[in-house]
Amino acid sequence: MLNDNVPNDDTDSSRLTELLEVLSGLGTEASTTERGDLDLLETAELVRRMNAEDQRVPLAVAERADDIAQAVDGITERFRRGGRLIYIGAGTAGRVGVLDASECPPTFGTDPSMVVGLIAGGETAIRAAVENAEDDADAAETSLRELDLNGHDTVVGISASGRTPYVVGGLAYARGIGALTVAIASNSDSDIGAAAEIAIEVVTGPEFISGSTRLKAGTAQKLVVNMLTTLSMIKLGKTYRGVMVDLLATNEKLHARSVRTVTQLAGVGVDEASAALRAADGSVKLALLILASGADAKRAKVALAEADGILREAIAALS
Secondary structure (H helix, E strand, O other): OOOOOOOOOHHHHHHHHHHHHHHHOOHHHOOOHHHOOHHHOOHHHHHHHHHHHHOHHHHHHHOOHHHHHHHHHHHHHHHHOOOOEEEEEOHHHHHHHHHHHHHHHHHHOOOOOOEEEEEOOOOHHHHOOOOOHHHOOOHHHHHHHHOOOOOOOEEEEEEOOOOOHHHHHHHHHHHHOOOEEEEEEOOOOOHHHHHOOEEEEOOOOOOOOOOOOOOHHHHHHHHHHHHHHHHHHHHOOOEEOOEEOOOOOOOHHHHHHHHHHHHHHHOOOHHHHHHHHHHOOOOHHHHHHHHHHOOOHHHHHHHHHHOOOOHHHHHHHHO
């Protein structure tokens, strides 16, 4: 039986030639002669060299600060309209989006539907490669339709190469219905950058192991998505004085962190903090408002809702 992935006619051969030309022009696929001796080096030297490469990543991210800020403002504005943030990606890039989305509920107390991660090939692809999934240009659109994507939402496409068909197709569909579209790529002048309204192209250059974009490119993606959710949540009032105040105490450690947060920010003892948390049904933010204002839980809850969940504004309103 012939392998479908092996060129077996002129069309396949032409497509392969085209793809090889595209890849040869991508910085993330480039090789450097200085790394030809990696297998001969002592472990300590390997550590030093890889660490030196990794140090380039935050500098590359910093160069795209204005683009990231624009994306954060756009995402925040749509969150305030009831919109969602939806990541789409394949392979490592898809897993980065899924990971960031999954961390938002315990960190910021968000509904799981507020930040969503879609990966080419579905949930199976989170743990194992799904053959040819990233080449399906229509698959992301199908998934976005199933989520009832609308113009209040934001779709962030992630692709190291910047050309993944799954991501390009998803961004094109999202932009067509009026959703905000953002691209995170590791090469300049990327296809996904052209498909999106905001292009965050963090050029990380050749990988320590040529073409292994789970390395510097993956690190850059993680840094950027961390910013997109963390900074938008700050602007939504999910933090207070640099501390998480909308976290969900879903385990013993997080419960202890809730008590510790209230004691530190309110300047009270453990017993008083625990009592306030009980009155607030475990809400750190509400407990802090009760302690800061002296209001009962019912009145504090109304004030917090009227302040759109922003603790500073609620405290001012009750003072």
